[in-house]
Amino acid sequence: DAGVIQSxxxxxxxxxxxxxxxxxxxxxxxxxxxxxQTMMRGLELLIYFNNxxxxxxxxxxxxxxxxxxxxxxxxxxxxxxxxxxDSAVYFCASSLTGxxxxxxxxxxxxxxxx
Amino acid sequence: xxxxxxxxxxxxxxxEAPVELRCNYSSSVSVYxxxxxxxPNQGLQLLLKYLSGSxxxxxxxxxxxxxxxxxxxxxxxxxxxxISDTAEYFCAVSxxxxxxxxxxxxxTKLSVKP
Numbered sequence: 001d002a003g004v005i006q007s008x009x010x011x012x013x014x015x016x017x018x019x020x021x022x023x024x025x026x027x028x029x030x031x032x033x034x035x036x037q038t039m040m041r042g043l044e045l046l047i048y049f050n051n052x053x054x055x056x057x058x059x060x061x062x063x064x065x066x067x068x069x070x071x072x073x074x075x076x077x078x079x080x081x082x083x084x085x086d087s088a089v090y091f092c093a094s095s096l097t098g099x100x101x102x103x104x105x106x107x108x109x110x111x112x113x114x
Numbered sequence: 115x116x117x118x119x120x121x122x123x124x125x126x127x128x129x130e131a132p133v134e135l136r137c138n139y140s141s142s143v144s145v146y147x148x149x150x151x152x153x154p155n156q157g158l159q160l161l162l163k164y165l166s167g168s169x170x171x172x173x174x175x176x177x178x179x180x181x182x183x184x185x186x187x188x189x190x191x192x193x194x195x196x197i198s199d200t201a202e203y204f205c206a207v208s209x210x211x212x213x214x215x216x217x218x219x220x221x222t223k224l225s226v227k228p
Contacts, residue, residue: 043218103216105157
């Protein structure tokens with residue numbers, strides 16, 4: 001398996017624009033997590049899904065952020081409208097619930113909002 | 115609520131010296147504990163994990179960690195570090211019922227000098 005795949009690796013956008021980050025989890029994994037990493041706040045859990053259903057979105061900063069998981073092999077994190085303070089590295093991770101081992105992380109998407 | 119405290123934000127050390135990276139957690143329930151490593155511009159990679167059993171856990175790259183329930187600690191150690199160990203290290207906790215949701219510490223940057 002190729003691991004967790006995120007796209008794009010880098011995104012530069014202007015304030016006010018919509019940004020969509022994409023994630024393909026490891027095949028067979030049934031939990032998916034979105035994290036945000038910044039110098040100030042470290043790694044923060046934004047939302048996680050189990051069997052494509054959002055379980056906890058309490059980490060989503062505000063209504064400008066939304067996440068979907070339409071099927072077991074794809075998830076998106078959308079920011080609309082984007083703001084400079086959204087600049088960060090966004091990580092997607094997946095794991096196999098019920099036989100808990102660990103979460104496997106993608107390479108991340110570095111988002112810069114100017 | 116769970117939380118993880120990594121007491122040192124930066125640890126400089128000379129090559130071949132021993133190192134200990136400290137981690138304390140706060141949880142009212144039984145937990146799983148993890149150490150992840152992040153090399154520059156990469157995602158997080160699992161170093162080791164404690165799920166149950168022996169409190170001394172051995173991981174990749176010669177690292178080990180000891181779970182101490184009474185002190186709620188999970189410190190990471192390596193007897194002799196290499197330049198290639200320079201990276202950021204994250205301690206994480208997950209409780210038994212959380213479906214794999216990891217709560218991370220702020221990270222410790224390990225700098226190994228020749």
